[in-house]
Amino acid sequence: MNLPEAVTIREVCLRDGLQLEKPLPLADKLTLLAAIVDTGVREIEATAFVSPSKVPALADAAELAAELRRFDTVEFSALVASANGARRALAAGFGSIEYVVSASDGHSRANVGRSSAEATAAITDLVGLAHDGGATLEVIIATAWDCPFDGPTPAQRVVDIAAAATRLGADRIAVADTIGTTTPVRVTELIAALRPVIDGLPLGAHFHNTRGTGLASAYAAVAAGVTRLDAAAGGLGGCPFAPGATGNIATEDLVYLLRDCGVQTGIELPAAIAAAAVAQRLVGHDLPSALLRAGDRRTTIKR
């Protein structure tokens, strides 16, 4: 097993974590953000510029953006699903834009009202907008393993989108297990198929723990060459297509696993557990994090 010395964890609690919660007041988001920044994380997905009526929890994207300048140790990114969203994100000052393309038509149409091919073709415009605005553009390929409408996603669709994104000038590529269904061997196989077509671009992965396999998939991804992982404090983040399911992989659980595998993340585990506790208090319900309950073995074992 060849593991890298370090991986980058991007904290997505503020965006993917909160997007299905009852809207949190801006002041609470800033409290959570401060706790997250204290963990030592270097990249945070702060919000999304999408329809406020579809995602009311993120309707304050521009107001939140105006507050981010105080946190100067962190690279903030915003997620968008259209050129219009990218314009709003750039206007709000974001230097890092994530553009989501669904690899399946069912999810693409449900999410943004156009086919996967149409969303892929738009990468050209998104790259142009981002680069003209002095920002980087990451293409996140959603439903990379399974679609809630279309079933399993053929790997070739994901490979084709990654190749197109690379050709069209994207700065980073990521694959997302949108509904939390994938497992290690499927991860290993898809990452192996992607690496030859992305011309050395940084490759990230985004897992949900909906079926308990999120950390196993993350481990397999890192072993296969992924150097960037998304995670959310406390494991916050439901899935609209799987009621009752758990959310993103929990940052603190991922940091625990990676630390004990000898992979550095720059994130301090006690601070990550503290941030998860803040997230849990602010959303007002139990989060699925394991470390939040059980604690780090180094502090819970008596000596």
Place this chain on the structure above:
Amino acid sequence: MNLPEAVTIREVCLRDGLQLEKPLPLADKLTLLAAIVDTGVREIEATAFVSPSKVPALADAAELAAELRRFDTVEFSALVASANGARRALAAGFGSIEYVVSASDGHSRANVGRSSAEATAAITDLVGLAHDGGATLEVIIATAWDCPFDGPTPAQRVVDIAAAATRLGADRIAVADTIGTTTPVRVTELIAALRPVIDGLPLGAHFHNTRGTGLASAYAAVAAGVTRLDAAAGGLGGCPFAPGATGNIATEDLVYLLRDCGVQTGIELPAAIAAAAVAQRLVGHDLPSALLRAGDRRTTIKR
């Protein structure tokens, strides 16, 4: 990654799963057992012959044993921690005995009142008793990675116990992550250290999901050469040393992961989810199983 075509899952819900629950009536245990047998599992750890005052939930071990003959597709085993327990298990008709040896002195003394070396030396007697009674003897090495009292367990202690067990005639070896702290690289390294000293004996592993890493560790174990895994329906089973922590890895979550990794278990996933639901109903509280909430992707995805 070299994965085997198949692994054996031993269902431990009736023993490790129930041992800290309020004692379940025998009739309820038989209801649960019937649901578990229906999953297609071939090995079930039915109970333990230990002090009824220390583990009241398993005080009915002999009565339960008398009811097992009706399930003739399954190999039942019983866990013991002493020669006296082995004699009771053999008298009750068990043909497969598991003898637990803690690799750390702190846990060994707390659990059975003697040192790890003393417990290891007793393997001779246990093998003799089991073989004289026509039974097989598995040595389960507890606290194989961490001890709740002594901290991290030196791998050499586990290797020495496994070598002794092999030399003294044990039929199988297993390692247990008793407090749910281990992670994939530590698993890979310990399994690699064990394989040269166990003379080709079947090697099993037992994980708890206390820190969310149970399935990742199980995957790493299988990739490293383990062919036997313990799991409990619903993820039942608390840990006395980690209040609020989750229990064993859930059988249905493990079967899901292994199936999608191309590794056969002989267990039918819908029946495993149904057994988890029975376990949840009988113990009367929510279980940590992911599949019980989210379902198999093959049945929850619309097509």
